[in-house]
Amino acid sequence: MDIMPGVGAMPQRSDIDALIDLENGFISREIFVNPEIHKQELDKIFTRAWLFVGHESQIPNRGDFFTSRMGDESVIMCRDRAGTIHVFLNSCRHRGMKVCRYESGNTSIFTCPYHSWTYTLDGKLQGVPLYRSLYDGVLDRDANSLVTVAKLANYKGTIWATWDKDAPDFLAYLGDAKIHLDQALDCRDGREGGSEVIGVHKWIFPSNWKFAAENFLGDTYHNPSHRSVDLIGIGPSAISGKKGRRDNELEHAKHVWISFPQGHGVHSAIQPEANEYVESFLDQPILEEYFRHCYEERKRRLGEGARLMPFVGTIFPNTSYHGRQPRGLCAWHPHSPTSTEAWRFFLVDKDAPKEAKEYLRRFYMRYSGPAGMTEQDDMENWLYATAASTGTVARRYPFNYQQSMGAYTTDHPLGGEVSLQVTEQIARGFYRGWARYMRGETWEGLMGGGTPQKREAAE
Ligand code: FES
Numbered sequence: 265m266d267i268m269p270g271v272g273a274m275p276q277r278s279d280i281d282a283l284i285d286l287e288n289g290f291i292s293r294e295i296f297v298n299p300e301i302h303k304q305e306l307d308k309i310f311t312r313a314w315l316f317v318g319h320e321s322q323i324p325n326r327g328d329f330f331t332s333r334m335g336d337e338s339v340i341m342c343r344d345r346a347g348t349i350h351v352f353l354n355s356c357r358h359r360g361m362k363v364c365r366y367e368s369g370n371t372s373i374f375t376c377p378y379h380s381w382t383y384t385l386d387g388k389l390q391g392v393p394l395y396r397s398l399y400d401g402v403l404d405r406d407a408n409s410l411v412t413v414a415k416l417a418n419y420k421g422t423i424w425a426t427w428d429k430d431a432p433d434f435l436a437y438l439g440d441a442k443i444h445l446d447q448a449l450d451c452r453d454g455r456e457g458g459s460e461v462i463g464v465h466k467w468i469f470p471s472n473w474k475f476a477a478e479n480f481l482g483d484t485y486h487n488p489s490h491r492s493v494d495l496i497g498i499g500p501s502a503i504s505g506k507k508g509r510r511d512n513e514l515e516h517a518k519h520v521w522i523s524f525p526q527g528h529g530v531h532s533a534i535q536p537e538a539n540e541y542v543e544s545f546l547d548q549p550i551l552e553e554y555f556r557h558c559y560e561e562r563k564r565r566l567g568e569g570a571r572l573m574p575f576v577g578t579i580f581p582n583t584s585y586h587g588r589q590p591r592g593l594c595a596w597h598p599h600s601p602t603s604t605e606a607w608r609f610f611l612v613d614k615d616a617p618k619e620a621k622e623y624l625r626r627f628y629m630r631y632s633g634p635a636g637m638t639e640q641d642d643m644e645n646w647l648y649a650t651a652a653s654t655g656t657v658a659r660r661y662p663f664n665y666q667q668s669m670g671a672y673t674t675d676h677p678l679g680g681e682v683s684l685q686v687t688e689q690i691a692r693g694f695y696r697g698w699a700r701y702m703r704g705e706t707w708e709g710l711m712g713g714g715t716p717q718k719r720e721a722a723e
């Protein structure tokens with residue numbers, strides 16, 4: 265097999281096909297380390313795709329704000345006096361100073377620390393010092409308001425935004441990945457929405473953002489990395505005195521890996537018909553009652569649908585979720601080709617008993633984030649793989665994505681390309697989407713032209 269030729273510092277449109285060779289299952293290491301490609305990603309992907317910004321439970325009151333990120337930009341998510349949520353660029357229109365330097369809080373107005381221009385809670389420029397004497401009273405306030413996102417969606421409490429006014433509506437963008445993401449956002453007992461963020465972990469790791477996004481598409485193949493965690497048993501439950509594994513709930517389930525035409529990918533599980541609650545917290549009656557109620561009520565509400573148990577997934581490009589435990593969303597914010605800022609938002613049912621919230625909070629920390637045992641395993645892989653892929657010789661050799669080539673069906677009720685075996689098809693689907701953005705395709709192309717079959721026919 266020929267090695268893939270390295271590309272120069274300035275990849276051209278035609279280089280994308282050389283970088284992403286899906287037919288043969290090879291992807292160039294350049295896309296994980298090359299600064300020029302990184303710059304193009306920010307321009308071609310992060311200014312167009314829908315990005316996760318935060319959760320409405322983080323800003324429950326009027327005047328509440330949470331500073332977030334979209335790609336490499338700082339943005340403010342804010343609730344105005346009327347209760348409407350806005351997202352705008354955290355950069356003053358005068359000389360670019362951050363108008364808000366706090367992570368979160370409550371305010372009646374944003375005052376720029378540099379020369380004191382002030383902006384209202386919906387981003388409008390309000391006050392300009394010496395407006396009459398220095399600007400002849402004619403400075404156009406509307407034209408100098410904070411830059412607002414082109415579209416914003418509140419989906420079951422999660423706030424998403426895009427800079428592209430031509431982007432499809434958020435639900436169209438989600439496509440058939442919706443029912444998988446749903447169950448990270450819905451209450452444990454099957455009620456729609458009703459979750460709240462109980463904390464956000466933020467940390468930086470020395471690796472490309474796509475290592476993390478790809479891992480959460482459903483790279484089940486890396487499970488040996490977590491062998492020590494599984495042996496110790498850090499799962500949320502302690503079944504009949506045994507240590508909880510990470511995946512107790514899915515032990516007897518049939519696993520599915522799905523790639524969607526928009527570039528999203530998920531790993532979910534379908535439980536057998538006879539799936540009963542397993543006693544898990546016998547020495548903690550409040551937890552036992554809560555988890556049993558959630559399990560049985562979810563079955564009652566969703567019927568057959570309750571058998572679908574989402575595990576992990578990535579909504580293209582950089583928002584991943586854990587659907588069961590720990591439950592939450594993670595945004596992988598690119599800093600540089602080899603540096604990523606991870607923000608993990610942990611979710612619980614807003615009306616869960618305080619004992620359950622506290623129990624889950626501890627489990628989330630034990631599992632995820634910079635101190636979480638499982639996330640440490642994953643990050644170790646990403647950062648060593650990055651360090652070992654920046655060398656001149658290493659960069660000449662592409663990564664191998666040949667696992668389970670062609671082993672999927674496009675004729676499954678769950679939609680997309682469904683694999684019933686461990687597969688890299690979801691990663692190949694993610695990079696197929698990545699290549700479409702990098703080629704600057706229209707939204708019809710980015711959405712896969714409706715179906716994978718139609719798309720393939722068009723190609
Ligand atoms: Fe904000 Fe000058 S930079 S007022």
Ligand code: FE
Nearest residue numbers: 486490638642
């Ligand atoms: Fe992992």
